[in-house]
Amino acid sequence: MEIYQLRTFLTVARQGHLTRAAEQLHISQSAVSKQIKALEEELGVILFARGASGTSLTRSGQLLLAQAEKTLDSALELVNMANKIRGEITGTVKLGTIIDPECLRLGAVLGRLLARHPQIDVKLAQGISGSVLERIRAGTVDAGFYLGALDDASVQATELCVLTYLVVAPKEWEERVSGAGWDRIARLPWIGTPVHSSQHRLVSEMFAEQGYELSSVIEVDQEASMRSLVAMGVGLCLLREDIAHEAVRNGQMVVWTGAKRGCPLSFIHLKSRAGDALVGALRQAVLEVWLP
Incomplete structure (x- = not known):
C-alpha cells in the first residue's frame, strides 16, 4: 500500500x-481511477460506488476512512522520523500562496528556508484563500497563507498581521463618491x-452590516x-491599503472614506x-521573517 494511494x-x-479529486491532486482522472482500483484490489473491498453525479463511499469505504487517515499520518510521521535520524530534512513541501509575493514576504521566507534546509524542494500553488484552505484540507498542499478569520478545529492558524482594505472608485467618479x-x-x-475569496467575505459582511446586498457587474480573482x-471606470471594489494609496498617487482612482476593513493574514x-518536519x-x- 502506497502513501499516494491513501492520499x-x-x-x-x-x-x-x-x-474534482484529480484537480486537487494535480493528476489525471484516469490516474485517480487506477490508484483507487489498485487500492481496492489490495484491500479486497470496494471503496466507492460510482454514479452519474459522482462517487460515494460504500459501507466498507466508510468503515476504512478513519483508519486510512490515521495510517497516512503515521506513514508521514515515519518518513519524518527517518529524516531526523539522518540529521537532515529532505522532501517536497507544497506552499499555498495568495495575493502578491511582496506582501507575503515570500522571497525572504523561501530564502530563509532554503539557506537552512537546501535539500527541501518547494512547490508553490497560487490561489485564493478559500482554494488554499481546501487544498490543505485535502492534503494536496502542506501549508499556506490565508486571509480572513478562520473557524476550523482541524486547522492551525498563526496570525502574522492585519491588512487594511479601502473602498476605491475610478478617478472620474470622484464627484459621485465624495461625501456619498x-x-x-x-x-x-x-x-x-469568487465566493470563497477573502474579498468576497469582507465586502459581503460590509454590505450586510449596512442592510444592503452586493450586486456585482463582473467577477475577478486577482x-x-x-x-x-477600477482604473478603467468599470466599478468600485475593496483594495489593500498600500495598493489603493499607490493608485491614488498615480491618479488612477479615489478612495471613498465611508468605510475600511481589517483582515488578518x-x-x-x-x-x-504539526509534527511534520517539512511543515x-x-x-x-x-515566523522568523514575520514575527522575529
Missing part, C-alpha cells in the same frame, strides 16, 4: 467526485470576487485585475501536521 482515497472521499453615503455607494456598480478594472496548516521547517522560516 488519493481520502481526497476522493472528501470531494465526492473523481474530476451608503445608499448611493450601494447602488453603484461593484467588481466582485487584485491586479481589480485594480485595472495568517499562516495555516492542519493541526495533524515545521516552513513554519519556522515564516
